Amino acid sequence: MNKTISNLHKNRVFTLLVWLIIVFIAIISAPSITTTLQSYSQPTFSTNSQPARAAKLHQQWGAQLGKTTQINIVYENPHGQLTAKQVNAIRTSIDKLKRHQSFYNIRQITTPDNNLSGRSQMLSKDGSTQLVLLAIDADQNLRVLVGELTSQVKVAGLKSYVTSRQLFGMLIIKKWLR
Known part of the structure; x- marks a missing residue:
């Protein structure tokens, strides 16, 4: 024993x-938890939702935008319809982005002014919100770029948001990992 x-x-x-x-x-x-969550946690949207319509527009942009990421800039007037002065301020803000297009690696800027076929999808029905789409190089650091763009696109009197589908997914994963 x-x-x-x-x-x-x-x-x-x-x-x-x-x-x-x-x-x-x-x-x-x-396997990496982050990679697994990214691959299995992509939100699904109805075909009539704004992200689905934006993705449809993104597919029609052209061949030179193959390796790009879409960033949405949303301008909203919380007090009602966008005024002509506010629309001009938005145009001025977008013109600043166009001047710094190479710095931010922006390949294309799509606005209601330069995309007449998508104009109805970029303006809200009540006229209080306008959407601007940016196609940036996919290898950009999205978090850093969104931070820089947020300060660049601000317009006095309007709420402005910079977002993207990829950023939304990263935030969900970050929340889950806490």
Whole structure:
């Protein structure tokens, strides 16, 4: 009996070492949680939703935009319809972006003024909101770029938002990982 207990005691170190190796291999070979969440947590939208319509517009933009990411800039007047002065201020803000297009690696800027076929999808029915679409190089650091663009696109008297589908997905994953 003592011999059996002595053998088990000697094998504990060996067993512990084997289990540590197994756990180490399991940790290394496990898939990345972030990658898994990104691939399985993409939101689905109805065909009439604004993100789905924006994705449809994105598909029609052209071949030179193959490796781009779409960023949406939303201008909203919380007090009602956009005035002519506010629309001009939006145009001025977008003109600033056009001047710095190469700095931000923007390949295309789509506004209601330069895309007449998509104008109805870029303006809200009540006239209080306008959407501007940017196609940027896909290899850009999206978080940094959105931070820079947020300060560039502000217009006095309007609420402005800079968002994208990829950024939305990253925020959901970040929230889940907490």
